[in-house]
Amino acid sequence: MAQVVSNTKVVLKGYVTGFPKESDLIVKTDTIELKLPEGSKGVLVKNLYLAADAHMRSQMSVAEDNFVETYIVGEPIHGYGVAKVLESGYPNLKKGDLVWGIVGWEEYHINNAPESTLFKIEHTDVPLSYYTGILGMTGMTAYVAFHVVGNVKKGDRVYITAAFGAVGQLIGQFAKALGCYVVGSAGSKEKVDLLKSKFGFDDAFNYKEEKDLDAALKRYFPEGIDVYFETVGGKMLEAALLNMRLNGRIAGIGMISQHNLEEEEGVRYLLSVITKRLTMRGFIVHDHYDLIPQYHELIVPLIKKGTIKYVEDVAEGLENGPAALVGIFQGKNVGKQVVVVARE
Amino acid sequence: MAQVVSNTKVVLKGYVTGFPKESDLIVKTDTIELKLPEGSKGVLVKNLYLAADAHMRSQMSVAEDNFVETYIVGEPIHGYGVAKVLESGYPNLKKGDLVWGIVGWEEYHINNAPESTLFKIEHTDVPLSYYTGILGMTGMTAYVAFHVVGNVKKGDRVYITAAFGAVGQLIGQFAKALGCYVVGSAGSKEKVDLLKSKFGFDDAFNYKEEKDLDAALKRYFPEGIDVYFETVGGKMLEAALLNMRLNGRIAGIGMISQHNLEEEEGVRYLLSVITKRLTMRGFIVHDHYDLIPQYHELIVPLIKKGTIKYVEDVAEGLENGPAALVGIFQGKNVGKQVVVVARE
Numbered sequence: 001m002a003q004v005v006s007n008t009k010v011v012l013k014g015y016v017t018g019f020p021k022e023s024d025l026i027v028k029t030d031t032i033e034l035k036l037p038e039g040s041k042g043v044l045v046k047n048l049y050l051a052a053d054a055h056m057r058s059q060m061s062v063a064e065d066n067f068v069e070t071y072i073v074g075e076p077i078h079g080y081g082v083a084k085v086l087e088s089g090y091p092n093l094k095k096g097d098l099v100w101g102i103v104g105w106e107e108y109h110i111n112n113a114p115e116s117t118l119f120k121i122e123h124t125d126v127p128l129s130y131y132t133g134i135l136g137m138t139g140m141t142a143y144v145a146f147h148v149v150g151n152v153k154k155g156d157r158v159y160i161t162a163a164f165g166a167v168g169q170l171i172g173q174f175a176k177a178l179g180c181y182v183v184g185s186a187g188s189k190e191k192v193d194l195l196k197s198k199f200g201f202d203d204a205f206n207y208k209e210e211k212d213l214d215a216a217l218k219r220y221f222p223e224g225i226d227v228y229f230e231t232v233g234g235k236m237l238e239a240a241l242l243n244m245r246l247n248g249r250i251a252g253i254g255m256i257s258q259h260n261l262e263e264e265e266g267v268r269y270l271l272s273v274i275t276k277r278l279t280m281r282g283f284i285v286h287d288h289y290d291l292i293p294q295y296h297e298l299i300v301p302l303i304k305k306g307t308i309k310y311v312e313d314v315a316e317g318l319e320n321g322p323a324a325l326v327g328i329f330q331g332k333n334v335g336k337q338v339v340v341v342a343r344e
Numbered sequence: 345m346a347q348v349v350s351n352t353k354v355v356l357k358g359y360v361t362g363f364p365k366e367s368d369l370i371v372k373t374d375t376i377e378l379k380l381p382e383g384s385k386g387v388l389v390k391n392l393y394l395a396a397d398a399h400m401r402s403q404m405s406v407a408e409d410n411f412v413e414t415y416i417v418g419e420p421i422h423g424y425g426v427a428k429v430l431e432s433g434y435p436n437l438k439k440g441d442l443v444w445g446i447v448g449w450e451e452y453h454i455n456n457a458p459e460s461t462l463f464k465i466e467h468t469d470v471p472l473s474y475y476t477g478i479l480g481m482t483g484m485t486a487y488v489a490f491h492v493v494g495n496v497k498k499g500d501r502v503y504i505t506a507a508f509g510a511v512g513q514l515i516g517q518f519a520k521a522l523g524c525y526v527v528g529s530a531g532s533k534e535k536v537d538l539l540k541s542k543f544g545f546d547d548a549f550n551y552k553e554e555k556d557l558d559a560a561l562k563r564y565f566p567e568g569i570d571v572y573f574e575t576v577g578g579k580m581l582e583a584a585l586l587n588m589r590l591n592g593r594i595a596g597i598g599m600i601s602q603h604n605l606e607e608e609e610g611v612r613y614l615l616s617v618i619t620k621r622l623t624m625r626g627f628i629v630h631d632h633y634d635l636i637p638q639y640h641e642l643i644v645p646l647i648k649k650g651t652i653k654y655v656e657d658v659a660e661g662l663e664n665g666p667a668a669l670v671g672i673f674q675g676k677n678v679g680k681q682v683v684v685v686a687r688e
Contacts, residue, residue, distance in 0.1 A: 058619075068619060233614065252618040266610015270577065274596040274626035275402075275412060281625075282618035 002035035009076040009106035010321045016060040019329055024060065025077070025322035032108050036087050042112035043090050045083035047103050048344065051132035052315075052325040052337035053079055054165075054254055076104040082121070082131045083109065084344075090114040098124065100131035105321055107341055119292065123300045133166045133336035134303065134310045135296065137285055141253060142170035143295045144288045145229060149281050150251040154179040156226035157245070159217070161207075161236055164191035166310075166336035167253060169199055171229055173308055176200045183220045185236075187331045198309055213239035229253060230280075234265040241269040244276050252282035311335025346379035353420040353450035354665045360404040363673055368404065369421070369666035376452050380431050386456040387434050389427035391447050392688065395476035396659075396669040396681035397423055398509075398575075398598055420448040424482075426465070426475045427453065428688070434458040442468065444475035449665055451685055463636065467644045477510045477680035478647065478654045479640065481629055485597060486514035487639045488632045489573060493625050494595040496522060500570035501589070503561070504528040505551075505580055508535035510654075510680035511597060513543055515573055517652055520544045527564045529580075531675040542653055557583035573597060574624075578609040585613040588620050596626035655679030 008029045016024050036044050056079050063070040071077050081103040085093050093099060093114060101118035103109045111118055121131055133139065145167070146152055158175045160168045163184025172195065175182045184195045185207040195204035203220055210216040217225065217239050224245035230237060233255025240250065273280060302308040313333040315324035321339045328337050352373045360368050380388050400423050407414040415421050425447040429437050437443060437458060445462035447453045455462055465475055477483065489511070490496055502519045504512045507528025516539070519526045528539045529551040539548035547564055554560040561569070561583050568589035574581060577599025584594065617624060646652040657677040659668035665683045672681050 237614070254618060255615050264612040264615055266612050267614050268608040268610050270581070270611050271599050271608055272626075273624060274598060274628075277626050277628050277631065279623065279625040280617060281623040282616075282621050284618075284621050287621065 002033045004031050004033050007032040007107050008318050010318055011075060012060060012071045012073050012077055014073055015062045020057065020060055020326050022322045022326050027319050034086060034108065036089050040089040042110050043085055043093055043114045043118060044087040044110050045103060046086055046108055047081055047083045047341040049129040049132045050081040050105055050339040050341060051079055052328050052339060054328060057329065076106045078102055078104045080132055080137045082128050093120060098128065100136045123296060126300060126303055129312060129338050132338050134170060138166040138336060139170060139299060140292060140295060141285045142167045144283060144285055145251045145253050146171050146174045148288060149283050150227045150249050152178060152180060152227050157181045157221055158227045159221065159225045160184040160229045162231040163195055163204060172199055172201050214242050217243040237267050238269050241272045244272060244278055246276050248276060248278050250278060250280040252280060313337050315339045346377045348375050348377050351376040351451050352662050354662055355419060356404060356415045356417050356421055358417055359406045364401065364404055364670050366666045366670050371663050378430060378452065380433050384433040386454050387429055387437055387458045387462060388431040388454050389447060390430055390452055391425055391427045391685040393473040393476045394425040394449055394683040394685060395423055396672050396683060398672060401673060420450045422446055422448045424476055424480055426472050437464060442472065444480045467640060470644060470647055473656060473682050476682050478514060482510040482680060483514060483643060484636060484639060485629045486511045488627060488629055489595045489597050490515050490518045492632060493627050494571045494593050496524060496571050498523040501525045501565055502571045503565065503569045504573045506575040507539055507548060516543055516545050558586050561587040581611050582613050585616040588616060588622055590620050592620060592622045594622060594624040596624060657681050659683045
């Protein structure tokens with residue numbers, strides 16, 4: 001007889017408009033039988049760490065198109081996490097394996113598509129929670145944005161928004177290591193100071209204190225911007241377009257300013273794309289997951305040596321999950337927001 | 345003693361805001377000595393044909409940035425044309441050569457930078473006026489937009505705005521030849537009919553008759569657009585963004601709807617660049633002029649065989665130049681707008 005255990009989960013209460021609130025999510029406790037259904041090719045896991053990621057916002061609303069898989073009201077939300085395999089019907093994973101990938105926000109979870117959504121953790125000599133961020137989707141996002149989409153070259157002038165976010169921190173460090181001039185913006189003095197003192201950015205500024213973003217960028221980039229890492233959209237994108245250099249690249253990572261608006265803001269100055277021969281390119285990180293082993297070989301030694309700095313903001317327990325997730329849209333987190341479900 | 349002859353020219357009266365009017369340009373007649381200055385490395389040419397091109401609009405306004413070389417008030421405007429060399433201080437061109445490239449809107453013109461702005465005409469068994477369009481900058485724009493920037497592949501669903509313009513006609517024909525599904529939009533029933541009957545587009549529509557551009561695109565592209573050739577900007581770009589397919593490409597050729605506005609319109613739905621992994625890329629055709637011989641080898645035989653159709657709208661005489669140029673911003677031209685200065 002399979003063991004039946006209690007299973008606490010974070011469930012979507014209803015579709016969200018505007019900024020998400022803690023009350024849009026419900027923490028509730030059911031039970032689960034710790035056994036895969038007969039003939040399942042899926043994997044039963046025990047969750048350890050969950051990532052609170054900005055992209056989850058778009059799954060909390062009624063789908064506007066087919067490109068986002070919306071959460072189901074009344075069901076657990078899901079996202080990236082780290083978990084331990086309890087039972088497997090999938091030949092490439094076995095009991096006891098540690099994995100990262102897509103899991104539900106609950107203590108125990110059955111993943112029915114492990115072949116495309118779960119990755120076996122090969123390097124265990126680093127903190128396992130790092131696979132919610134620097135060693136997982138976040139890190140791969142930074143790696144792909146930097147090398148594949150941004151095509152950054154030595155000497156480039158690089159501007160990073162949401163620079164203190166997990167992706168921004170990493171891109172900034174990649175850029176400094178390559179010999180670029182790197183400026184980041186963030187939303188508090190504390191973050192700005194850390195970008196300069198801890199992460200080695202050439203400069204950084206608090207965008208909330210700038211009345212005129214165009215003037216701010218002209219101050220930090222008198223000769224213009226070669227590569228802009230776009231995470232904000234709206235007015236920030238307009239200011240960046242005004243300050244791009246010839247043949248500049250805009251790597252589209254996200255547009256967090258737009259997710260919580262009822263209607264997207266219009267963006268002016270797109271004529272610059274033509275006059276300055278810009279390339280603006282969006283990407284979805286999982287199109288590039290074939291690069292994971294290559295990325296881990298690069299980054300794991302740098303993490304162990306301390307060459308690459310990484311900051312986590314840890315919330316303990318699924319019951320604190322809703323506040324942690326909602327907090328990232330208010331800029332409350334300092335570094336990658338992790339929710340600890342269990343430590344082993 | 346060098347011959348002194350009369351030289352009629354089209355001069356900019358003052359910087360333009362909004363739509364250009366005929367009265368923004370003055371036709372006047374001076375004299376010119378048909379001789380290069382002592383030691384000149386330039387070229388004295390007799391102009392034959394001039395192109396009235398949309399990109400000239402941005403040179404008629406006070407420069408907003410360093411990426412556009414503004415015309416000088418009181419001086420002849422300039423643009424692409426076909427001319428005959430009368431005297432040359434540039435070793436690669438000699439008296440009697442036919443050239444295409446940048447010339448002033450006047451009967452006789454001295455070009456002081458022939459090495460970067462004039463190209464010797466090698467194929468003379470096609471109408472010379474074609475070098476103002478299909479064999480010149482316009483043709484190269486279509487070629488680069490299609491092959492280099494749009495990266496069009498067999499079976500792609502292709503949408504072309506200003507499809508009856510010289511660039512649009514060509515791109516549509518390239519796309520049909522490659523086996524794509526091709527829809528164009530234009531501003532009159534006459535143009536729409538010709539796109540289908542003469543240029544072989546799968547379908548075409550009059551954008552002026554569409555209240556809802558998004559709905560129109562959904563009608564012609566129920567499965568979405570792979571490649572959008574952007575010549576319009578503004579609301580048309582918004583509708584295209586809503587209808588792009590995954591991994592779609594937006595080739596930025598121009599944004600003619602924006603040139604005559606005091607301030608650029610804001611464009612919504614740029615979040616699609618990220619969610620649908622789009623690439624939006626601007627280019628300047630003269631960055632790709634190394635491809636001219638390759639393009640001519642492809643296109644000249646197709647023109648001679650009649651495989652590629654090409655339409656010119658010919659204005660006779662420099663005195664009709666202002667009306668011809670102003671007319672293209674009102675969609676008056678049918679095909680490439682050429683101004684004949686002299687036929688030999």
